[in-house]
Amino acid sequence: MSPDRRSFLKLAALSAATAAATKASASSGIDPELAKRMGPGVRWDKAPCRFCGTGCHVQVGVQNNKVVAIAGDQEAPVNKGLLCMKGYHVGLALYGEDRLTTPLLRVDGELRPISWEEAIAVIADRVELDPGGFAIYGSGQWTVPEGYAAQKFLKGGLSCNHIDPNARLCMASAVTGFIATYGVDEPNGCYQDLDECDVVITWGNNPAEMHPVLFSRFMDRRSRGEEITLIDMSTRRTRTSAHADHFLRFRPQSDLAIANGILHLLLRNDTWDKEFVGKHVNFRTLEKDKPTLKGEAMSFEDWKKALEPYTPDYVSEISGVSVEHLHLLADLFGDPEKRITSLWCMGVNQHTRGTAMNTLIHAVHLFSGHFGRPGDNPTSLTGQPSACGTAREVGTLAHALPGGRLVAKDEHRAQSEDFWNLPAGRINPKPGKHTVAMWKSWSTPKAEEGGEVHTIWVQVTNPGQTMPNSHLLIDPGVKDPDKFLICSDVYPTATTEIADLVLPSAMWVEKNGIFGNSERRTQQWFKQVEPPGDARDDVWQTIAVARELFERGFDGMKDKDGHFLFRMDDAQGREVPVWEWRRYYDINVDERLFEEYRLFSRLKHKDLAPYSEYVASRGLRWPVVQQDDGTWRETRFRFAEFDDPYVTKGAGHEFYHSTTGDGRAQVWFHPYTPPPEEPDEDYPLWLCTGRVIEHWHTGTMTGRIPQLRQSMPSAYVEVNRQDAQALTLQNGDLVVVESRRGRVTVPVWIDGRGSPPPGTVFVPFFDERIRINEVTLHEHDPFSKQPDYKKCAVRLRKVEA
Amino acid sequence: MPIVSAVVYTRAGDSGPLAAALARDPRIDVGGMHPDRFALVADTATRAEDKALWRELADHPDILRIELVIAQFGDVLSQEAM
Numbered sequence: 001m002s003p004d005r006r007s008f009l010k011l012a013a014l015s016a017a018t019a020a021a022t023k024a025s026a027s028s029g030i031d032p033e034l035a036k037r038m039g040p041g042v043r044w045d046k047a048p049c050r051f052c053g054t055g056c057h058v059q060v061g062v063q064n065n066k067v068v069a070i071a072g073d074q075e076a077p078v079n080k081g082l083l084c085m086k087g088y089h090v091g092l093a094l095y096g097e098d099r100l101t102t103p104l105l106r107v108d109g110e111l112r113p114i115s116w117e118e119a120i121a122v123i124a125d126r127v128e129l130d131p132g133g134f135a136i137y138g139s140g141q142w143t144v145p146e147g148y149a150a151q152k153f154l155k156g157g158l159s160c161n162h163i164d165p166n167a168r169l170c171m172a173s174a175v176t177g178f179i180a181t182y183g184v185d186e187p188n189g190c191y192q193d194l195d196e197c198d199v200v201i202t203w204g205n206n207p208a209e210m211h212p213v214l215f216s217r218f219m220d221r222r223s224r225g226e227e228i229t230l231i232d233m234s235t236r237r238t239r240t241s242a243h244a245d246h247f248l249r250f251r252p253q254s255d256l257a258i259a260n261g262i263l264h265l266l267l268r269n270d271t272w273d274k275e276f277v278g279k280h281v282n283f284r285t286l287e288k289d290k291p292t293l294k295g296e297a298m299s300f301e302d303w304k305k306a307l308e309p310y311t312p313d314y315v316s317e318i319s320g321v322s323v324e325h326l327h328l329l330a331d332l333f334g335d336p337e338k339r340i341t342s343l344w345c346m347g348v349n350q351h352t353r354g355t356a357m358n359t360l361i362h363a364v365h366l367f368s369g370h371f372g373r374p375g376d377n378p379t380s381l382t383g384q385p386s387a388c389g390t391a392r393e394v395g396t397l398a399h400a401l402p403g404g405r406l407v408a409k410d411e412h413r414a415q416s417e418d419f420w421n422l423p424a425g426r427i428n429p430k431p432g433k434h435t436v437a438m439w440k441s442w443s444t445p446k447a448e449e450g451g452e453v454h455t456i457w458v459q460v461t462n463p464g465q466t467m468p469n470s471h472l473l474i475d476p477g478v479k480d481p482d483k484f485l486i487c488s489d490v491y492p493t494a495t496t497e498i499a500d501l502v503l504p505s506a507m508w509v510e511k512n513g514i515f516g517n518s519e520r521r522t523q524q525w526f527k528q529v530e531p532p533g534d535a536r537d538d539v540w541q542t543i544a545v546a547r548e549l550f551e552r553g554f555d556g557m558k559d560k561d562g563h564f565l566f567r568m569d570d571a572q573g574r575e576v577p578v579w580e581w582r583r584y585y586d587i588n589v590d591e592r593l594f595e596e597y598r599l600f601s602r603l604k605h606k607d608l609a610p611y612s613e614y615v616a617s618r619g620l621r622w623p624v625v626q627q628d629d630g631t632w633r634e635t636r637f638r639f640a641e642f643d644d645p646y647v648t649k650g651a652g653h654e655f656y657h658s659t660t661g662d663g664r665a666q667v668w669f670h671p672y673t674p675p676p677e678e679p680d681e682d683y684p685l686w687l688c689t690g691r692v693i694e695h696w697h698t699g700t701m702t703g704r705i706p707q708l709r710q711s712m713p714s715a716y717v718e719v720n721r722q723d724a725q726a727l728t729l730q731n732g733d734l735v736v737v738e739s740r741r742g743r744v745t746v747p748v749w750i751d752g753r754g755s756p757p758p759g760t761v762f763v764p765f766f767d768e769r770i771r772i773n774e775v776t777l778h779e780h781d782p783f784s785k786q787p788d789y790k791k792c793a794v795r796l797r798k799v800e801a
Numbered sequence: 802m803p804i805v806s807a808v809v810y811t812r813a814g815d816s817g818p819l820a821a822a823l824a825r826d827p828r829i830d831v832g833g834m835h836p837d838r839f840a841l842v843a844d845t846a847t848r849a850e851d852k853a854l855w856r857e858l859a860d861h862p863d864i865l866r867i868e869l870v871i872a873q874f875g876d877v878l879s880q881e882a883m
Contacts, residue, residue, distance in 0.1 A: 010830065010842050013806035017840035017870040018833030021808040 007068075011061075012088040015071040018081075046073055046618065047525035048515050049087045050508040051696045053140070053382030054078060054211050055517025056087050057618050060509055062528050067091035067509065076618040078191060078521065084212040086696055089705045093508070094529070096491055096704030100504035101533025111502060116534065116544070116581070122501055124548040126455040126484050127158065131556065133447070133454040135162035135438050139461035140170060140384030140391045142538070143513035144522070145593040147390035149542045149566070150459065151402060156420045157546060157556040157565050161407050161432030162453060164398045166461040167384065167391035168435035169468075172784035173349040174380040175392055177358020180284075180293040180783075181366075181666050183657035184404065184604055185392050188638040189341070189377030190519040190621055194218040196375030197341035199229045199332055203361060204255060204347020204790075206754075208239035209693040211345075211381055219243060231329070233258070233321075234347070235688055235790070236718070236762055237755035246328060249757060252686055252791035254319035256353055257672040259360035261315030262330050264307045266368055271334025273369025277667075280653050281366050284666040293355070293783055294659050298669060306669045318672060333368040339375035340365070345383060346690065350790050355783040356670035363667040372640040372653050382518045383697070389516015389523075393606060394597065398432035403600030407431055419599050421559040434785040436778055439463065439473040445480040457486040459538050460505070464494030465698040465768055468787040469741045469778035474498070488538055491700050494768050505538050506531035512590040514614065520606075520621040520635075524614035527585070539593070540584050547579035568592050605646050605656065639665075675791055676779045679759065683739060683793035685723070686760040689776060690790075692753065695766035703766070715767035718752030719796070720760065727796055734799040737763060739792055742774030745799060761794065803851035806832075806842040809858070810865040819863045828854060840870075 042061040049056045057076030061069030070091045074081035103119035104111035114122075127134050136150050142165065154163045178185045194200070194217045207215040222228050232244035233255070241247045250258060266272040283303040284295035298306075312323040332338055342365065348357045358380070365371045365378040382388055395402050405412035413427040433441055433453060444451030467473045474495075487499035490507045510531040516522045531537075543566045550557035550564050557565045568587060570576050577583045591611045601608040607623040609632040614620065620634040625645045627633050637643040639653050647654040648663075655665045679685055694712035695702040702708045717737055719729060729735065733748045746763060756762050763772040777792040811819050820839045824831045828850075832840030845851040858864060 010804055010844055013804050013870070014830055014832040014840055014842040017806035017808055017842060021833045021835055021838050021840045 011069050012071070015069075016083060016088055042068060043528075045526060045528055046075075047509050047513075047528070048385060048517070048523040048619070049083070050090050050093060050385060050701070051086045052211060053384055053387055053518045054213050055385065055515065055519070055521055055523055055619065056083055056213050057523070058083060058087060058090060060091065060528055065529050067094060067529060073618065078517070078519075078619070079213045082213050082216060085693065085711075086702060086708065087213070089702075089708055090508070092705040092707075093701040094510065096701075098492055098704075099532050099535065100490060100492065100496070100502060101535055102504060103534070104502040106500045116536070119501060119503060120544050120548045123457065123486060123545045124552060126486070127545070127549060128552070128554070130454060131158040132160050133162075133452045134158060134160060135433065135442070135453045135456045136459065137435070137438060137456050137461065137463060138163065138165045138391075138396055138459045140165055140167040140382065140387030141460045142386060142390045142396065143511075143515060143590070144386065144389050144394055144597065145512075145514060145590045146459065146538045146542075147386075147394040147396040148402065148593050148597045149539045151394055151396050152420060152565065153542050153546050155401065155407065155427055156416070156422055157549070159426055159428045159556060161398055161428050161430065162438055163396055163432060164435045164438055165387075165391040165396050166435070166463065166466060167387045168397070168784075168786060169350070169466060169789075170346065170384060170786075171349050171380070171382050171387050171392070172786040173351060173354025173358055173781050174382075176293055176355040176781070176784040177362065177380075180295070180355060180359050180659070180668065181362040182639070182655050183659040186388060186520055186606075187377070187379045187518070188372065188640070189374075189379050190636045191217065192636055193341040193375050193377050193379055195221070197228065197339045198375070199231065199338055199340045201231045201233065201329075201340060201342045202240055202244075203233055203342055203344040204235065205343060205345040205381065206234070206238040206240045206690070207343060207345075207381070208243060210383065210691055212693060214381070215240070229332075231332075235686070236757065236760060239693075239753070246325065248321045248325045248329075250319040250321050252688070253351075253353070253675040254321075254672065255348065255357055256360060256670060257310060257315045257318040258321060258326070258329075259357070259364055260307055260310040260670075260672065261312060261319075261326050262333055262364050263367060264310040264315075265312065265327065265330030266334055267304055267307060269330060269334055271330070272367050273336065276369035276371065276653075277367060280655070280664055281667045282660050282662070282664045283669070285669045291782070295666065295668065297660075303667070303669050306671070333364060333370060336369060338370075339373060340370045341375060342378045343381055345381045347790055349380070349784075349786060350788055351786070352676055352779050352781055352788045353670070353673065354781040354786050354788075356668070359666070359668040360670055362665070366665055366667050372637065374637065377637075380518075383691075385517065386515040388518060388520065389514065393516055393601070398434045398438070401427070401600075402597055403602070403606070404604035405600070415603065416600075419596070420565075421561065421563075423560040426556070436468075436473065436780055436785060436787060439467055442483055442485075443473055443475065445482070451480070454482065455484040455486065457488070458495055458499070459488045462489070462493045462495050462698045462700055464498060465771055466765065466773060468773050468776040468789060470771065470773045471742050472778060488541055489700070490535070491704060493698065493700050494771065503541055504533065504535040505541070506535050510535070511537040511539075512588065514590060514594060517619070521619040522608060522614055522622060523619035524611065536581055537584065539589055540578070540581060543589075544579045544581075675788070677777060677791075677793050679793045683795045684759070685794050685796065687737065687739065687775065687792050687794040688756070688760060688762045688790050689765050689772050690762065692764045692766060695764070697766065698768060699766035700768075703768070712766075715746055715764050715770040715772065716749040716752060717746045717796070718754055718756050718762040719748050719750055720756050720758045721750050722758045723761075723796075724748065724750045727798060729796075729798060736797040736799060737761065737772070737775060737794050738797060739775040739794045741777070744770050744772055744774060746770050746772075761796065765789075803848055804842065804844050805851060805855070806840065806870045808838055808868045808870060809841050810838045810867070812863050812865045
């Protein structure tokens with residue numbers, strides 16, 4: 001069979017059907033039938049999918065240095081051979097016609113080709129201008145070694161902490177929610193919860209489109225005759241709602257009231273878990289003066305009193321959810337026999353009260369005792385393939401260091417300096433600028449007015465399209481000529497459009513990589529094809545700049561023995577010049593960086609196994625702890641004695657990173673408060689933004705896959721039929737969606753794929769021609785600093801022909 | 802130019818003969834086989850032909866049910882070879 005695109009599609013479609021028909025493991029991850037059909041010329045290897053945070057594994061078929069086939073990996077525990085429509089097409093993401101293949105420097109307004117040597121020198125010049133004003137903006141698509149190298153370069157090399165990932169826009173509130181509740185980030189449960197729960201509650205998320213493989217994992221149980229109840233809570237009807245037993249539509253921001261209402265009813269009905277609460281939780285509230293994630297103690301009586309106002313009638317009035325549905329939720333959580341899995345994602349995280357809402361979901365589970373058993377856990381999902389593995393675990397955040405360390409803590413900096421063999425005091429104790437602050441600083445001309453960030457190096461992300469209120473934060477029209485933007489990417493984007501220096505990157509299986517998915521699973525893959533033209537690995541780019549600075553005598557690029565910060569030796573102890581591209585793959589740089597990083601992972605009980613264990617597996621969930629027989633055992637359920645090796649024997653459950661130091665989790669009280677902006681006479685509609693199944697984030701990859709682009713060629717605004725009638729709108733009419741911050745013109749889709757209630761519209765953000773983030777708010781959660789993309793006030797104006 | 806794949810469940814305990822018969826149709830390729838089901842992909846020239854083929858399959862006396870897995874309706878023939 002010739003490896004043309006049609007054959008590729010047919011094979012992908014057939015492999016999907018084969019996987020669906022098989023549902024059983026073969027000896028390798030490749031379906032034997034598919035392998036036979038593709039013939040002996042195709043070499044197969046594993047890789048996690050490049051797109052979302054689910055972490056599905058694919059088998060990549062390569063022939064003549066090209067990816068010619070993708071199959072669901074039947075050996076992968078995450079997806080068991082299944083893939084979604086993006087996963088089946090992931091191979092085509094490499095082959096858009098406009099891949100970036102050479103470095104480009106903006107001269108007189110035009111991007112012109114330059115050599116890599118020139119590009120590296122330009123970056124080194126910008127660093128030397130003022131290392132403290134040099135920032136890196138990365139992402140949850142960074143591989144673990146990429147994020148780790150960038151982190152070490154900036155914090156260990158430049159003594160600068162201005163590094164933050166786009167994950168700040170995506171799951172930062174989940175992080176602060178976990179830390180405030182358990183003292184440590186990331187879910188206790190795993191995807192096995194979906195196989196064993198009786199009830200799934202989706203809190204403002206839409207897994208049918210955003211995490212379709214996980215969605216099918218539990219919906220498949222229903223098709224096999226198992227009873228599984230799906231309760232979908234959302235501000236608009238979605239494909240998930242269509243499958244739900246109960247759809248609870250709530251008014252934007254009122255999710256806090258709903259959670260408090262459930263807790264109120266658990267108290268009133270006396271159906272809370274007294275044993276679990278007595279043994280394992282404390283009650284907390286925010287300090288009045290300077291609120292922190294630690295909060296202050298609250299007596300049970302005070303906590304109970306604080307919840308008194310949240311009667312079903314009051315909550316129903318705020319939220320629009322019926323009293324009956326509130327009782328339904330409370331009755332389910334009040335039933336100890338039910339196993340309940342809560343899922344949430346951007347709806348809860350992209351929220352000016354995101355931290356509070358995250359802690360309240362945990363509170364409902366902890367207070368009701370629905371915690372720690374398989375199927376009975378609160379589980380936040382992520383949107384990017386390594387938001388957990390890189391952004392959260394490597395800690396590529398402005399305040400963090402790898403392994404859950406904090407730059408502000410003397411002891412943590414000393415540990416990191418020790419691991420990195422740096423002179424004492426090299427790491428700056430002052431937290432850097434988080435995403436919104438970083439871009440605001442870059443968009444502010446004068447240092448004395450807060451504009452000290454003079455250069456940002458963007459890696460593996462597209463802030464030109466995703467930054468909220470983008471006129472304020474990343475507007476090329478107001479960009480100061482002294483500011484400089486570097487962008488490493490694989491395709492032209494809204495960010496390369498305004499960048500001063502564009503670097504062509506290798507992507508996905510064009511390089512070695514490691515991702516960490518939503519269930520704490522670390523996944524490794526090898527390079528399988530060469531990148532096009534002069535595109536090169538992001539890790540190499542970072543090391544090459546570091547080496548240029550080293551050779552210029554920049555002290556920060558030396559360890560305390562005078563060696564290069566990224567020194568790597570061969571088996572004979574000779575330094576390998578990995579900063580030279582032709583020598584970069586002489587050794588496995590990913591493995592070296594991973595083994596160094598692995599030291600940090602043990603500091604907060606997130607132990608990682610040696611690199612070779614990940615080569616041999618389809619990922620392992622941390623903590624991965626070596627057994628007496630030398631094997632490595634992963635952990636499915638944290639804080640539970642039956643599975644977590646760090647729980648003290650006999651404790652049952654133990655929160656060994658408790659912020660109160662007593663092994664207990666924190667059940668918080670957070671009151672409902674109105675959102676920062678609500679519809680009014682001038683801007684009478686709510687705007688919600690989000691994703692669609694066909695496209696991944698800003699569409700820079702999926703938009704170049706013809707089948708996906710044709711399935712969903714452009715963004716749209718979903719309008720309720722009643723609103724459409726009032727505005728005399730027809731399907732396809734162009735309207736201006738306008739807020740106090742900006743406007744876009746977009747076609748109307750009445751009741752759309754989702755169905756917003758009257759007074760609400762929805763616009764996806766994948767389309768770079770329709771940049772809805774010119775409209776959104778940049779107001780953010782006070783703890784996570786994550787902006788709210790899910791609610792702001794807009795108006796619609798029909799564009800007359 | 803539709804490409805559609807599905808899991809086909811057969812009425813008989815042995816899906817082999819039905820799969821073999823269907824595989825003789827040039828528009829159809831058969832994938833993973835199991836006693837009561839098999840994977841199938843159909844490649845047709847037009848949406849109308851696709852619709853007619855699946856109607857024919859749905860009405861086939863030996864087919865118990867069909868579970869659609871993936872459907873592609875893009876004009877992939879016009880794309881350059883990879």
